[in-house]
Amino acid sequence: MPPLVYKPLSQETSEIRILWLLPGSGTSPIEVRLEHVPFESAGQLQYEAISYAWGPPEDPGTINMKTTSSDIISTLSIRRNLYEGLQQLRLEDGERALWADAICINQHDLEERGQQVERMAEIYKTAKQVVVWLGRADDAAGIAIRLFNKIASNVEFESQSDRIVCRSPAEEDHWANLELPLPFDHTEWAAMRSFTSRPWFSRLWVWQEIVQEEVVFMCGRYQLSKAIMELVATTVSRKLKEPLKVDVINQCADITKILMTSALLTLQSYIDMTEEAQCSDPRDRIYALRGLVSPSECIRDLAPDYTKSSIALYRDVVLKYLSAAGELNLLSECSTRRHLSFSDTSSIPTWIPDFSRPALTRLIFGARSCWMSTAHAAVLSYGERLRTKGIVFAAVASTEPTTIDTENEWTVATALAIQRLCTPRIQETYMNGQTMSEVLCRILTANFMTDVWATHPNPEAPDIVEAEEYLHLLCDRPQSVGHALSSQQSSFLKDVYIALRNRTFFTTTDGYIGVAPESTRAGDEICIILGCQTPLVLRSDGRGNREIFGKCYVHGIMEGESLLGPLPNGWRRANKYSRQHGADWPVFVHNETGQLMTEDPRLGDLPPGWKRESWDRDHYVRYVREDGVKPEFPDKDPRMTCEALEARGVKFEDIVIS
Known part of the structure; x- marks a missing residue:
């Protein structure tokens, strides 16, 4: 029989194809028929959507395509895993309505593929049930x-x-x-x-x-x-x-x-969460997440286009967030070494992230070095350079490798690395008055500690008090390495092991310490870019521009201190789980009274012409204009614009990234 020739789907009625799996059993041939239905009425068919791994192309199976009159008119070759799934799913005495992308989408039609991919999240949500096919049992x-x-x-x-x-x-x-x-x-x-x-x-x-x-x-x-x-x-x-x-x-x-995926998180959150997940097309690093992100995320408006290169797509994503949301948070996903997956890195700006490969370093949890600030940036020279506003906070004076010896068992190797880094420093007092043991614990875990949650702390995060006690034990009694560990000590070592991957310990010229990408060297600059919550390591390219080398953790500036100064005495910034948003949101906690504030106590009054508007049941607010004109960026704070911060005395400079 001839191979299947797909009939085009109607875009006017947003058609999808439903796969009717005909009765059968055992190893008898698989017979199916395809029906075109408008998407809005597809749910009435009570179809089930199959979620499966495509698997290798070798040893495919062939299914017979029939008409409503039961004539076999064509065949379709599908990969073995889906073929075996259909064998298991078919009924002996009736048809079964299904949706499977390899069959219901014409994979050779790039235009149709893009249109159907745009609808896939809704196809799965509308299904009566999703059947996850894990493969044959053993x-x-x-x-x-x-x-x-x-x-x-x-x-x-x-x-x-x-x-x-x-x-x-x-x-x-x-x-x-x-x-x-x-x-x-x-x-x-x-x-x-x-x-x-x-x-x-x-x-x-x-x-x-x-x-x-x-x-x-x-x-x-x-x-x-x-x-x-x-x-x-x-x-x-x-x-x-x-x-x-x-x-x-x-x-x-x-x-x-x-x-436990929540369809309420940001694109950046999902990029970090899914970086080890596999896909065959690097453009799917973005397209596969469109249906997951919060409805307010501008990426939902980016229609899948498989005629566009991955580099062009990643560039468009950065600029989409800049123009539609006033954000540059995706700059923290950039790293010069990450660009190794691009065939020619010499002409690719370092402000374009390469999402096709896992990040070299772990996400810095809850970084808020310029929370709710509005990006002030523009593209120059035909898209090759990005001009931003920011501050050069400090220069790197020295670096020290955080290498964990892989020849030892990982808990032992991590404990030895901690001893080497911390023993010479632990008796000091940090420049902001904190004990060095607390500062080191936060740096070594990129601040992944239980007390960064105001309520319901992450059970996998170590406790700061117990972490400090263990740090003193390691530094004061070197022979304690290799001893039996408590769950808190194991948790601390695990998070240090993850946080130090591909990072180096550094000191700035004015005494700040932190961790940065291992490619960081003396003379590099620690910069705060408006619209990007995480400090970045930048380096001169010798032509008056700077290149991004990656995100960093600098203790003492992660809560916006470089723009707003320190928090008032007794206050700390934490995270509170928002039931409505399904994600952590920042709050400010008074250590003695336990009072919670959703607004930064350093910001003061709103500018004239602005007012607060209740946003959700967790008492967060957004800022609106009194004249009713919609703000350009509704999720930003009018007190955190470039102009408002300059009025407070912050001195910004143009930072051009090549």
């Missing part, structure tokens, strides 16, 4: 699914406290107690490792495919609900007493991020 899958059900029957998630607890006062406390290992033998852990390593879990597109609650996971004939997958993955990922099972724990942590 013995390991059977063991792993039994263990998943076993764990789920013994624990539950307590949402108010963000804790895993036993379902009843069980004698077997090892299920929920983070200090106790799970009672699995080598074979069972190997099965868990095999199951959580299946290709689906590493795909980028799946993040937007399972946002809805009606999701079932299928592995051969086995099934698991989304609720069980989420509960078990969260439980295992928090087990810090499983040092030999770190790969499974990390895999479960990644699964948890996928399953």
Whole structure:
């Protein structure tokens, strides 16, 4: 039979194709038919959307395409994993309405592909159910699914406290107690490792495919609900007493991020969360996230265009956020070494991030060096240079490698690196009056500490008090390296291990310390760019411009001190979970009274002609004009514009980035 020739979809009615899987069983040929339906009425067909990994092109399967009169008119070659999924999904006595991208989208028509990709998030949300096809089952899958059900029957998630607890006062406390290992033998852990390593879990597109609650996971004939997958993955990922099972724990942590996706975060948050996820087309690093981000994110308006190069797309994304949101936060995703994936790096401006590769360094949590400021920037010279407004805060005086010796076990190697970096400094007092032990703990983890949350601290973050105690132990008693670790000590070492990856320790000419990309060297500049929340390391290109070398953590300027001065005595900035936004938002906490403020106490009164408007049920406000004219950037603070800050005495300069 001839291969399938797709009939074009109608754009007037926003058509999609529904795949009708015809009855069959066993190894009998797979027969299907395609139906064009307007998207707005597709939900009436009660279709199910399949989420799966495409897999390698070798050994494809062939399906028979039929008409409503049951005549076989053509065939379609599909990859083996989807073919086996359809075999498992088909019914013996009736048709099944499905949607699968490899079949329902003409993959050879770039225009149609872009149009359908733009609609994919809604296609999955509208489906009666999403079926996650993990592949054929093997013995390991059977063991792993039994263990998943076993764990789920013994624990539950307590949402108010963000804790895993036993379902009843069980004698077997090892299920929920983070200090106790799970009672699995080598074979069972190997099965868990095999199951959580299946290709689906590493795909980028799946993040937007399972946002809805009606999701079932299928592995051969086995099934698991989304609720069980989420509960078990969260439980295992928090087990810090499983040092030999770190790969499974990390895999479960990644699964948890996928399953607990909130369609309310920023593009940058999702870029950081999905950087290890896999996709075959580098442009999908952006397109696969469009359906996930907050409705207010301007990236939702960027229609997929597969005729555009990845470099052109990444440039457009930066400029889209600059023009539509007054932001340059994506500059913190730039790094000169990250551009190695581009074929010719000499002509690519360093202000264009390369999203096709994982970042060299970990996200700096909660950086607010110029929170709610409005970018003041423009593109020069046919798009090659970006002129920004900012301040050159300090010059780097010296650097010290943070290298963690990979020949040692990771906890030992990390502890030794901490000793080497901190022992010469720990007895000092930092320039802002803080103890050096606190400053070092925050620098070593890029400030990933429990006290940066005003409520419901992240259970995976170390406690600052216990971290300081352990730091003193390591520096005062070198022989303590290699001793048994508490869960808090393990947590601290894990976060230091991650935070120091590809970073160097540095000191500025005026005594500030921090961590920066390992390519940083003496003479580089620490700069604050309006509209970018994280300080950047810049270097002269010898032509009057500067190049971006990456983001950095500088203790003492991460809360906006370089623009607004220090916080009033007794106040600190923290994060509070916003129920409406599904994300952390900054608040200001008084250490003695516990009073919370959603506005920075340093900012003072609003400019004439502005007023506050309640934004959400968490009492955050946005700023609107009294004359009713819509602000150009509604999410920005009028007290944090270039002009307003200059009126406070801040001296900006043009910083041109090449």
